[in-house]
Amino acid sequence: MTTVLEARGIGMTFRNGDEQTQVLQDVDLTLDPGELAALTGASGSGKSTLLSIVGLLLRPTAGTLTIAGERVEALSDAQRDLFRNQRLGFIFQFHHLLPDFTATENVAFPAAAPTGGISPAMRQRARDLLGRVGLGDRMDFPATRLSGGQKQRVAIARALMNHPDLVLADEPTGSLDRVAAGQVLDLMAEMNREDGTTFLICTHDEQVAARCARRISLKDGQVEAGAGGGLAGPMRRRAGPVPPGRQ
């Protein structure tokens, strides 16, 4: 079975003039399909940097990175854009929905932008996803008229629009109240369980980490431990629709 993510010897050093700051050092990380993993660590431990490297938003200064069987650390910027668009999903602490678009249009955006428009199939897929995240009655609402929790649920649907191999979430509940945060976590767990979507959730919230099947802890830029339990165990199957060419 191909791993979704295989990072080997990842290192990251930031340079500011003569000053060098090593944020990550020799990090090894593997995620299997269908895993729901938490990436935890104290502030400054390097977890956001590691997530950005895995999300191809940063280039590591050392190591190799393989996502869904493809070596990605040497891809060009344009290739990385395409890879992110087609193989990865993102959920950030701040949803950053496009305020001038409806919920459906926001969800369909990642598929529409590279192809030139929202096709009927894309619109239907976006509506299905919105239905699944409990926003069936808000599909045509402008993003500005949604509550914080609803916006984050739209962001989850948007992350899933292109059938990603891996969804990366950076403090996805950080800006939500306890109730909304619980709903968002339930939703990600449900997507993981039912569709077999692999999630890597970066969090400093113990309750969020506890909901994940596996915990990866970072300390001083190195992986401290790699095991864990939780409510949602790792799924080894894909229950949802799989786009052509991804099997």
Added chain:
Amino acid sequence: MFALTVARRYLFSNPAQTALLIAGVALGVTAFVFITALIKGLAVRLTDDVTASSAHVSLEPMTRVARVLSGPDAKPQAVALVSTFQRRQIRAWRSTEALLRSQPTVSAVSPQISGSAFLVKGEAIAPVAVTALDPLDLDAITPISTQIVRGSSGLGADGILIGVRLAESLGLSAGQPVLFRTDRGIDRLLTVRGVFRTGMQTLDERVAYISIQTARPLFRLPEGVTNIEVKLTDPNDARTFATFLHEATGLRATSWQEKNASLEGGLTAQAQTGTLIQTFSLISVLIGIASALSLSANRRSGEIGIMRAFGVSKTFIATVFVLQGLLIGMIGAGIGCLSGFGLCVWLATLTKPDGSMALPIAPAEGGYVAVFLLTTLGAVLASVIPARSAARLDPLQAIQQ
């Protein structure tokens, strides 16, 4: 095109701000149109004033030039004397006239005898520049008939037409006799047939018209003419046509532009000033667009960052901003052209107490196509800087802001 959809949504997400931006562009374009129409109108009026009442090309014999002698026997300062035994005249004027009348660009031809004379009335005496022509061609070059204020334009065998200021200075009126004394020392009693007012002081004070047949004995020119005046269907062709005529006839051909070099210089300076004003108004418009789009890119950095994070290309982001510039430019230029045209049409209706236009504006000459294309193209170029900065946003930094 999805980028166009995004650009349109961005533009109209804040209608008041977009309306202000478009209004700024429209105002700049209106100023451009007004300046263009005013300068063109002024140029047309000045040119019309000159070309409507004077010849477009004048043909005369070549000037006599004293020739410096050279050769082994000649002294260094030796100069050949110019012969003055023969009158300067165009002897073969009939063939030249035939040539001119065969040209499709020629609208009127007037062979003339021009000379100097004095009008004597009692003790009063006034110098006049005499234009002798075929009475049938009286209006061919200068529309004198329409400017007669007393008497008539019929010259007859002993008639003379004089300007109103000359008539006043000599106390003459239509029907009165006046002694005509040429620079050849010949006197003849002529009758003032008509008095004209052109509005140009020089003409009204110093010019007199007589029949060419009357002039021949008075100026001792039984056959030839001193000059041939030509009008063209398009006065702007005068320079080229003058060159052609000189080569074809060997005569000196002078275009109206050459005769009025100071006018042409003034028009050129005026056009250059206009271009400068137009350029500055366009630049201010473009700076407005660039700064507004830069602010928009900055305000939307979070959205742009998330778009870049989920793989939307830099080209797509840049295209969104360039399309916003294009839309602002097109809409602003369109509205500006319409409002500029409206303003010019309204100004053209304003008149002075004498009934003439208050401003010599030419609404049809507003340079609408040029300003529309320039503004649209400029708006696209102005949007390139914010488009590039938006496309280059680091998604990670933008999201974390």
